[in-house]
Amino acid sequence: MIARRQTLLALLGLWLAPRLGLAGGSGAEMPDGGPYVPTPQLVVERMLELAGVGPDDTVYDLGSGDGRLVIEAARRHGARGVGIERDALLVERSQAAAAEARVADRVRFIRGDIFEADLRRASVVTLYLLPAMMLHLSPKLRDELPAGARVVSHDFPLEDWPQERMVQFESEEKEQNLGTGATQLFLYRAPGPRPAETR
């Protein structure tokens, strides 16, 4: 059932991409991470718990939408955070929400492309991105994240990484918005960058 839903979501991504005028991922082009679909608040909390986020962490959300993961990591867990988002309006909304939550001094939102981001200071990375993007992002995560950094992905796995944990549950909010509440979270641990000469 879940495998069928994953396939349907992946196909939806493939179908949406050309219609939204997005890169197809062939040649030198990078695939698109997908449209803005916010992670429900309950799922946000489960992702941060799964990563064991605490005050010593710096959480990067790649494709940060309205900033909810980064803001919640700071507000509830005392972490620092960085959101990378290409949509200027969402970045503005994130900054306003951070001020409202009184965490603006601990979080930063950068308008830009995920592939341009420097991930070397992240101790936790959160993701809710389409499968083709996950595939292209994998070597960047491996090459830039410090050893032991945790990566938590919502619904779409990093296919070539060994899973540390996987949890699945139903989200009522997702059911209402997407027509299915089935949710999977994947936890990974970064191995640390390989020496440049072996890449």
Ligand SMILES: C[S@@+](CC[C@H](N)C(=O)[O-])C[C@H]1O[C@@H](n2cnc3c(N)ncnc32)[C@H](O)[C@@H]1O
């Ligand atoms: C499914 S939404 C997830 C939003 C947020 N992370 C959350 O979980 O609520 C994906 C987000 O990634 C952004 N995005 C997709 N591709 C991107 C790219 N290459 N660079 C920056 N942002 C990107 C989209 O604009 C969108 O806001």
